Amino acid sequence: MSICKLSGIIIQRGEQVLELAPGEHVTFGRGPVDLVLPDLSVSRLAGRIDAVDDYWMISNLSRRSTYVVDNPEGGGEFVKVPPGRVRAPIPFELARVRLPSERVSFLVFAPEHVLLHPDAPRNGQETVPTFPLDVTAKYFLILVALCEPRLRDPFSSVIPTVPEIIIRLAHLGLGRSAVNFHIDYLARMKLRVKTPELPGKSDWQRAALVSLALRHDLVTTEHLALLETRSRTLS
16 A cells, blocks of 8 residues: 555544654544544543654553554454553554454554565575475465465454365365375474474364464465465366
8 A cells, every 4th residue: 555655654543544754643542632532441541652763653551451453464463562561563564453342443554664675686505495385286275274264354263174174175176184184294294383292172283384374474365365266277
């Protein structure tokens, strides 16, 4: 989005839009504040947002409520801001600030991150990828299907079962043993997840794959298109 390239940040809730240049700040809460959140569950002075050069910080000025800042475009990333936490840095270019009431939230648009150009010259031996994944392989589609609920809803705790993966990827014609083989291959050979001392639940392997893949951005929302593209190609 072009507005993310501006210097400073933009805060939006409904029709209200606030622009902050680096060094400026706004307060939010039930009022009197800069950004009014008319809900009795919100403190009168609930918090403050500070704009810095290429990021922003949030302060939780409430006494009891924990705020959650999540990335609507990411793979489940979020930051908890406990009561009394001051000037917590937020790394997301697009973020949603959630207060305890489900009705109370607002968006923050920050500048694009400054990244090293991928074609920048590098000296020495090339680094070997830690997780060498082939996005054209069946095992990668299974990994995307496992991560799909969390990619579509960062707060989802759903981990698809093997039968659900078989149905989601019906165009591949995979059976239970084939899906289990690919999951085991991902866990042992590709992502090398650690076996817990006491595995307990039978879905520990699938849960570990989802956690690791999303934590390191091995699977992102862009990969969801593969599920539909492959389905149309092979049908």
